[in-house]
Amino acid sequence: MPAEAVDYRTMWADLGLDLEKHDMLLGVLGQAYETLFLSQKSRPKGMDYFNFVMSEVHGLRVKELRDAQAAGRKVLGAFCVFAPEEIVTAVDGILVGLCTGADFATEEVEKRIPRNTCALIKSAFGFTLGRVCPYIETVDMVVGENTCDGKKKAYETLGTILPNLYVMDLPQVKSANGRSLLRAEYERFLHAVEDLAGVKVTADRLRKGIRAVNAKRQALHRLARVRAADPAPISGLDALLVNQVAFYDDTARFTSSVNALCDELAARAARGEGVFAKGTPRILVSGCPMAVPNWKLPWIVEGAGAVIVGEESCVGERGARNLVKEDGADVGALLDNIVDRYLQVDCAVFTPNPDRLAHVKEMHTAYRADGVIHYCLHFCQPYLMESYPVAANLEAAGIPTLRIETDYGQEDGEQLRTRVEAFLERLR
């Protein structure tokens, strides 16, 4: 990572990054990437592409976005899977996920929002206030979504720091009323994006957007399915990385890279080859999203001798699973399709939320998992609240479940390891 990084210093300076702190961040990231990812055994060849993307995450990719902007395209950033990428793509814009997977500038953050806020929200503030995220500095618009109370209220404050923050309201109930709220908000977003880009959305444009994003999701679905093989042809860490990269890489390039990876994995599976021995305990991780570079739990789980075979998470299957119907004569009909698809996202902010439990069970069966680890960030009410009934339901259905609550700090590593190991002892 650092070798190429040198070339981008002018760009980072232009973006107004704090170069010194940014160097520090890249140093830590590069180090972590090396120990966690590059040291893994029998990694698929197809991961080379993702290694490259990671090594250029603050370099080449940012340059591409800036070049696109220079060519007149708009770049938007989002914090949640409810920002409809199809609409952004329809105006030839680019949507990137903003990373919120590490603590940064914590002291500065805690001057503005309570200490007892989930790490994800704090991280968004940390990267903004610390001026170390080239994406936040690059994007023409940041999309905030009123999901949990923490985020909702945090956007009020973030809006005073980020002049280009656009906040989208979201339903909490999947009723007819909820649907019309989402429909209205997506329409408002569509117009906001049209205004930003100076492009009128037509049915053709929107359909193209839908197709591109569907293709990306289909590639991720394929990846999810090939992991059902035993031995698992790819580690959970690598698969998580692919799901994370999905949020900021170029859609078409990403899609073909994932498909190429899947070809390789399918061939591996056919040969009965894997990254761990056959019969290795298989874990499904369910819960809060794991944004880059939050790799702590998967690293502990796979270090303890299990393999993660699925992520019921927004950075994972919850975020990517359903497709948008591509038929529809006009923008209105296509927008309806988009709303239908997004309303199926079973985020814990919805009440009630029975689909999520059903989905966890479905994934448990489909990927032949032995147990579920329910992962929560401290102070994340929606997922923490759900963790009790979800765990109780799974246990009652005979699915061993471990509830984990943690944040981005490393101090609890040993305790987490003990829990995870004890859970694996239970499965063996």
Next chain:
Amino acid sequence: MRALGIDIGSRAIKLALLEDGRVLEERRVPTTFDPASQAADLMRGLRWDTIVATGYGRRLLVGPPGLRIITEIKACALGVAAALPAAKTILDIGGQDTKAIAVGDDGRVLRFEMNDRCAAGTGKFLEFMAAGLQVPVEEFGEFALEGRPGATISSMCTVFAETEAISLMAQGRKARDIALALHHSVVKRSLSMLARVGPEPPLAFCGGVALNACVRSLLQAEVGLPLLVPTRPEMMAARGAALAAAALRP
């Protein structure tokens, strides 16, 4: 055949040596800041065929050939199952951790809960509070048993609990009453953890804190389940590790 189990805990290192299932020797030393050499000292002079390490520092032991490791949760369940075969649920309060474990046949772990990173409600908490009240930790339980009920410490956090203790002192509360309240808070916390594993009787209480008479009696009074305490509650994980070692081929 001789099987050695060693439990490298956060406060004490314990070992149990079994010969054909019989306890031959049990030893215990404080962990200190050099657990690896403390453990080596503790093992000096012993002979064994198989060895299993457990506890917080289970990875610190290097050298013994054939060494296996298991978690303290499994070790504790195995140890208790041997000592108190009737036990269905275990509460283990150690130096830094509290665990509630539902056990099945032969000490199989069915479910478990464990405290988060903070040491609230553990041996460390009691040690810290005993020091604050200037009572030797070994006598803290007896000391608290003489306290009058009525005072409450509601915070589970060590630092805040100390603040509460100080304000109770400022209100003229006796040290013994405060000690009792502190013990109460430990028990309260364990009860909520127990509730989450769905406790079934009888309940075994082990770990170093089970040596504390006050925690024992409060727990007995509040848990509403028959309570069993093994004779050496702090040795359960070491014995469980030794049992796991006994099951290995030398």
